[in-house]
């Protein structure tokens with residue numbers, strides 16, 4: 668049986684009928700056409716599918732689409748304005764926080780969620796916030812530096828939004 672959900676997706680209202688078993692990950696990629704959110708392990712282990720629901724990081728592979736009615740969902744496509752990158756996008760770009768890039772949308776959204784809650788996190792706070800995300804390429808050092816750089820950009824006013 669389908670459920671009608673009305674949500675704000677990347678700043679725009681939309682209404683969809685979703686089957687009760689439809690995962691948020693599949694809804695985003697297949698119904699909404701937002702393929703920036705990646706399918707990794709498909710089982711809650713890797714964080715590649717991370718999106719923000721009311722500013723909190725959630726694993727979209729473990730979330731039913733029917734539960735996001737009335738909520739604000741942000742995917743990696745929501746970041747930046749035109750050609751201007753957000754702080755976290757700039758952080759990953761300028762500090763080389765991405766190699767193959769498959770994990771990057773999940774890391775970026777987990778980082779954006781952190782910086783919305785806590786714009787000047789300590790390194791342990793960054794590590795804790797990214798603890799559910801796995802990267803097989805970078806060794807994590809560049810990712811931590813990317814988030815620290817994003818926080819510095821926010822602090823100096825060089826970037827307006829995480």
Ligand code: FES
Pocket residue numbers: 705706707708709710711712713714715716717726727728729
């Ligand atoms: S695809 Fe969701 S945690 Fe891996």
Ligand code: FES
Pocket residue numbers: 764765766767768769770771801802803804805
């Ligand atoms: S950049 Fe390749 S898995 Fe993270």
